[in-house]
Amino acid sequence: MKSTESGLIAGGYDVGAFLFLAPISYFGGTRSKPLFISSGIIVMGVGALVFSLPYFTSGRYEFSEEVESICLKTLNTFNETSNTFCSKQNSHKNLSNYKWIFFFGQFLHGVGATPLYTLGCTYLDESLPTKLSSLYLGIFYSMAIVGPAVGYVFGGQMLKWLYVDWISVDSKELGLSNTSPVWVGAWYLVFIIGFMLSLVIFFPISLFPKELPDTKNIRKQKVSEAHSIHNNTDAVDNKDFGQSVKDFPKSLMILLRNPTFMFLNLTGASEGMVLSALASFLPKIIEQQFSLATSTAALMVGIVSIPGAGGGTFLGGYIVNRYDLKCAAIIKFCIFCSVVSICLSSAFLISCPNVNFAGLTDAYPNQSSTVLDIDSKCNSDCFCSSYQYDPVCGLNNQMYYSACYAGCRHVSLSENSKHYSDCKCLKPLMNSSQMNPISSGFTIEAKRNKCESECKLLPYFLFMIFLCEFFAFLIAMPSLTATLRCVADSQKSFALGIQWIGVRILGTIPAPLIFGSLIDLSCILWQKTCDKSSGACLVYDNQLMATNILGIVFFLKVLSFIFLFFSWFLYKSPQTETNAGPQNGLQSLHNEGMEMSAQPINFCPKLNLNDNSTKL
Structure with a gap:
């Protein structure tokens, strides 16, 4: 989705x-x-x-x-697998x-x-x-x-x-x-x-x-x-205001x-x-x-x-x-x-940064970095289906579109997860110290998990x-x-x-x-x-x-x-409608200036959050 x-x-x-x-x-x-x-x-x-x-x-x-x-x-x-997958997808088409x-x-x-x-x-x-x-x-x-x-x-x-x-x-x-x-x-x-x-x-x-x-x-x-x-409106003066549908338009206009x-x-x-x-x-x-x-x-x-x-x-x-x-x-x-x-x-x-994703954010091994495509020489003979997204993480910490695109030919189930081996696309980067043998003839080269960032x-x-x-x-x-x-x-x-x-x-x-x-x-x-x-x-x-x-x-x-x-x-409280407020700041400043000579000057007035005349 x-x-x-x-x-x-x-x-x-x-x-x-x-x-x-x-x-x-x-x-x-x-x-x-x-x-x-x-x-x-x-x-x-x-x-x-x-x-x-x-x-x-x-x-x-x-x-x-x-x-x-x-x-x-x-x-x-490949054709049989793709047909099976698409037939399933068609049967689930209405799931959207x-x-x-x-x-x-x-x-x-x-x-x-x-x-x-x-x-x-x-x-x-x-x-x-x-x-x-x-x-x-x-x-x-x-x-x-x-x-x-x-x-x-x-x-x-x-x-x-x-x-x-x-x-x-x-x-x-x-x-x-x-x-x-x-x-x-x-x-x-x-x-x-x-x-x-x-x-x-x-x-x-x-x-x-x-x-x-x-x-x-x-x-x-x-x-x-x-x-x-709101002063002198029905919302304040009329106790029954809002009880009737007829009051709806007037009530809305007062708020607007x-x-x-x-x-x-x-x-x-x-x-x-x-x-x-x-x-x-x-x-x-x-x-x-x-x-x-x-x-x-x-x-x-x-x-x-x-x-x-x-x-x-x-x-x-x-x-x-x-x-x-x-x-x-x-x-x-x-x-x-x-x-x-x-x-x-x-x-x-x-x-x-994105996790290394073969053919998308990073090139496949032995592939030019200027060519990014999930199809590569190492999986060209695998007949992989791009419809089936089932990502795996190689031991080189690189993500692959699926085990098929990693060139993996064998699969084993262990520890509640699928493990893959004989992965052609991983071979150029693998060495004996990275490989993890879990049984004779099977060595883990990729897992069906996300690569850790x-x-x-x-x-x-x-x-x-x-x-x-x-x-x-x-x-x-x-x-x-x-x-x-x-x-x-x-x-x-x-x-x-x-x-x-x-x-x-x-x-x-x-x-x-x-x-x-x-x-x-x-x-x-x-x-x-x-x-x-x-x-x-x-x-x-x-x-x-x-x-x-x-x-x-x-x-x-x-x-x-x-x-x-x-x-x-633009706020005006009902008690200070006629007093100095944000909208009457110039008038307030003029009045204060006329009285300044009779008042001591305080260069560091105390900020009062509740004083509506105090500006930021």
Whole structure:
């Protein structure tokens, strides 16, 4: 599957959320929020079940009934092997249509999650004092980060422990180990577990009341920080505003006229594009750059994301609560974190050279380095099929398209992996000290595994990714708090819904497609199919991939900084509408100048984050 196709599947979540955000946030904001949230959890569970369906409705994995890919001596044997492989591929031709089932499963995930991230946030915010609200929302969003991160870790181990057809096939008999590039783990089990957990969580959440007992008293004690543009509007003056469908257009226009709210939406879109894309493709980037198994790459992402994303989200909420930051001060804090994030985007400068791949990145032995082709003199009499990609690693640490392209004529099964010997293409580079005899007459010259990368930059890359995630999510909680505070209380649920619509349209929906296309641009070897079309990408240019990702991440981070600056610059609190603020800076400066003679001069004034007149 191409990266653009996997990006399409990932985008199904955001398409589902986009279509249901407005009605759920608008009508759920004035009705029982726990009822909407519990219903959404059931929908998410059904989505997980749908996502696992392709395993049960399709045939077994093609390598569970594999065709041997060693060097063949006759053209007839080659034709027979190629025909067998193509007949299998034709029988599985409709498998590409399963991407729409995956898309629908993700669509249901997005629909089900919508009440949780809109109504769930406002339910917490309404039930807690202003100072505690950001802390509890930080805990809520931290768990929303830790959950997927644990899923990466657990799912990655599931891919490693169990073969996809473990019920009917013994992977040891096939010589398949989890380090083999053609290994596929039991991916579907995680989604079945997710479905069962949704059934367990649904019931207790549905029992919560529409409002917690002390919500009305807490609401009376809160002081509004909504943008002054909301003053004297129905959103503030009319208690019944938002109960009727007739109020929808007016409510929408009030929000659209709020400049701070709109620029915070654009910030969310640019940050969401980065985070959504990396959530989909970061394991793939790590796998390709450092030549790791898929399960190991997923495990690395999970280990880094739990303290990075989860810790950043929690700390962001804690800082707002600890220092009791007001709306303008919160946005200033976000601007500072945004500047640090721009610098940390340099993490994607870290790139490893490609693993030596015979005929692709490096020449075959005794072959001119200016001629790169997987067909060589050493395998010219093997009648190899380019349709059958089953890479092996020679003891010279060079990858080959298959054992056939390495010129290997004998195969042996040992230690849960296939080993090959009598490999003509390896002979010029082999010596007696490199060969590994396992029995009389059989010496290992190649293994059915990935070649290990000699690059030692993985720890540095993971540390930089940790910092990137930490500061990216350090913004998430404060920016959400600023969004809730810059709008009227009666519009909080609807405002979050509109914000998520903007984030989806401009950020998370196009993100997987854009990043997937950029990753595909770095492909240097496409899988060949029997109908002459290109399949999935088999090998990427690591340096080009890193450059493409760095360019778009840096650009989006700069956009986030610009949007945050304008959201602060245009903010006007309801209490200081007529006082000096960012928009009346010249008048304020003039007034202060007239009074300067009567005041002592202080060359080192103390910075107060909560002072809205203090500029960066």
